Amino acid sequence: MAVPSSRDARKLECRDRVTMPHKRHVRPRVRAHDPVDLENLMSSMDADKTVEPAWRRWMILAAIVYPAGLYVGAQTIANAALPQMQGDLSAGIDQISWIITASVVASAIGIPPTGWLADRYGRRKVMLGAMVLFAISSMLVGLADNLGTVVLFRVFQSFFGAPLVALSQAITIDLFEDESRGTALAAWSMGVLVGWVMAPSLGAYIAEIESWRVIFFMLAPFSVIGMATLLLAPDTPRQATKPFDWTGFATLSMALICFLIVLNRGQRQDWFESTEIILLSVTGCAALYYFLVHTWRTPHPFIRWQIFRDRNYALGILITFIYAGLTLVPLVLTPPMLVELRGLELLTTGLVLIPRGLAQIFGLLFIGYLITKFDPRWLNVAGWCVYAIGGWQMTNFNLDVGWWDVVWPNVVQGIAMAFMLIPATTLLYSNLKEEFRVDAAVVMQLAYSLSSSIGVAVAVTLLARSAQIAQEELAGNVFPANELFRFPESGSVDFSSASSLSAIQAEVAQQALMIAYVNVFWTTLIVTVVCAPLALFFKLKPRD
Template sequence: MSTAVATHREVPNRGLLVASVMLATLMQALDTTIANVALPNMQGTLSATQDQISWVLTSYIVAAAIATPATGWLASVMGRRRLLLIAIAGFTFASVLCGMATGIGAMVAFRLLQGLFGAALVPLSQSTLLDVYPREKHGAAMALWGMGVMVGPILGPPLGGWLTDSYSWHWVFLINVPIGALALFGVAASLPTDETRQSRFDWRGFAFLAIGIGALQLFLDRGEQQDWFGSVEIQVEAALAFLGFYLYAVHWKFSARPFLDLGLFADRNFLASSLFIFVLGVVLFATMALLPPFLQGLMNYPVVTTGLLLAPRGVGTLIAMMLVGRLLARGADARVLAGIGMLLTAYSLWAMTRFNLDVPQSTIVVTGVVQGLGLGLVFVPISTIAYSTLPTGARTEAAGIFSLMRNIGSSVGISIVMTLLSRNTQLNHAEIATRLTPFGDNAAQLAATLGHGAANLAALNGEVTRQASAIAFLDDFWLMMVMTVVSIPLLLLLKPVRSAAAPAVVADH
């Protein structure tokens, strides 16, 4: 028997709630990239080595990755409202501690704390918006939520650069205080208390999954620094990652109430959407990791100018999300919109493969806007489809998995492109150098221009390295374009979202 039931939860002030959870999402998303540009300044102040300062980023990423899967269980036991308030307050307080840190040990500890509290913010914000909007408006809800998730990492580097240059690196963290305070009071005033249920915590399953996720994140984040499998550390982390995931899979199969239900991947829409968000994480974060060093290191742009050139990417994303939310509400096929977005993203990456060291600023801006449009057109439909065929009660747990897939995708993407960048630079340098023989026309022209002194030879070597690096960047852009194109057939796995005009019906059990 089927009966029509309410598909969403009524709240007294939905506008305030939406604004508050968007602020919480934006705050967490900003911190994934905002500290990157401040690392050189922090390194001097904290008297840290290059390897030590890298833990400022690694500790946050690893802590957030380990804690994200626990969001579903914590929300069911504590209630979504209480958990969201604790997460916002804890993240804001940890940000203050980071801004006040005077040593590298304290900074790493506070970043761990920040990652633990911040892990729940994105999945809780997403599941909350899905619950307070009716099913036919889920596209608009995901467009609002996606503005924080997608725009935050894009705005992080320029905002971090401006704060560091104009004030100090401390403000990279202290900027979270007013944002967190507004989000905290807004959620407290607009989100009603929800029901809780007591359930046993699966410590064994959590331990297996934490070992697997933590070791994988360390493997990806430190692999390039430690020369991958040439390092005992990386070998151990790879073995622990495999062992942790294998043991959890076995545990899940034979456990009555596992920590994280892998059975959610049996839902075709959720599985395909999770794969898509993984690819999206690769493209978005890998691009954001590549462009600043390309613009600053090879084209000699200052930090502020680099930020201004990257900011239009966020504008494109905002435009796409506002547009796609309206289109989905009017019954547009989410798969078609996502396909258009993937094609735009692939086109922008193809355009980036044609960059050179004299590329005009206008070309960089236009390419960024096109890529922002593409990513926005993909993110909202995929986020909407992911939960369209899942039970309402599984949304928070599914949102945790969805966020984890995006985070792992970002780590994989950054790891791959940085490794290839380093190795391809060396290969390209060797290839170019072999063509500069003393008897070649090119060498004769360079010698006539630079002369034969040691300083001039060093300048020649520097230019060869610069050109080799530029080619390596283009190779990375080409790889991401291929990944984007290859993932487009995944759209065929998605089932269409029910039309907005269709009545919301659920089956009685």
């Protein structure tokens, strides 16, 4: 066999360089008029994405829904126990409502850093850390001995657990494609609602047989289960993150805290007759102004305003904001109303709220199917209209209201809530780029939490103000010369007797409080009717 010369070897090497492909992958050039090359390029770009089998996607969904449902349940578990906590902590209704509103505000403040933390440490690590701190804070709430420390540890509990809902929703959106995302979001909402529905009744039962403190102690072992399920959640690699806008975050947080304190303490402090309210209002306005100017100029704001250029997303956030403010009000006001005006037991008031949640789960079973068959915009409008029907029934409440009179409107509104939220959420993400989804989920949860706290604060303020005005008007008609006291239906009233005057005062206070509750329900009804057509402005994605 002949040995090739050096000249032949150089020729062979040059031929190999020309004829043999280079080992490094070179992306082919794509021309707009070449559809074949474009299709191959898109296939190669999607090849790196790992597509999970259907059974594993649903298993992951179940694993991430449990911690989110536990956190949401912890937000509402104190609702039914508020009357017992009010007596134990010697607080008024405007003071005890801080247990709800402060935790919701803390949840809103804890949401914005979620996207930055997920990019820096990975979604699964952030959720695990949130679960651990949530469990510790829950136990501290049970150990608190006064209203101030209860509110403080509730703030810690809500702040540390805030990333659980936003990240679980972001993972759900990434796991499922457009054609199955509506069904997946309905299943996610259904799982979260289990905690929302069962927590108040479970809390009322535990408070009735033990104490409200045991409610928060029991959250710790359930949190350990949540840590175990999160091990199945997909993790994301650490990414090169942009600097977090701590200045914008701090100024927005300060503005929210100031405004919520004004709403909660304004009625008790006689609003702007109080120096405290004036200082808080000025501080909140200044912080909000600085936040807006800073966010507009900084290159890395913690809220990426580009997401609001998507019309569907901006409209969806508005609908979600209004929805959250409306739907939490009956859950917070119904238990105190039944305890104070009807004298029902704590456990009974908790059971009254269960049908509302079960009806919402029932609605979610159908909305996941209907949303693929009908225009989601009209499904959303139908939900608002049905919710208005339930609200109109609540405006007919009086001191003789019975158990069924309260349950039926809540069932109607529970079914409507599924039609109000899921179509709006599906359309909200329909045209949004994948790179914005975590930020979009964070802003959505921020809007939801913020609106919930504002809705409760405004409702409690309106309740207290209406009760005060109604009591003054009713008391002005209580005098011996009033012809109404001469009718047999009025009974014998002795204005010279202290016991008779005390009974009249108690009756006037009850009637005034009932009028105040009805005024709140009228307000929610009017807002519902006005906002019903908003979903018609969504832009549908063209079908292939």
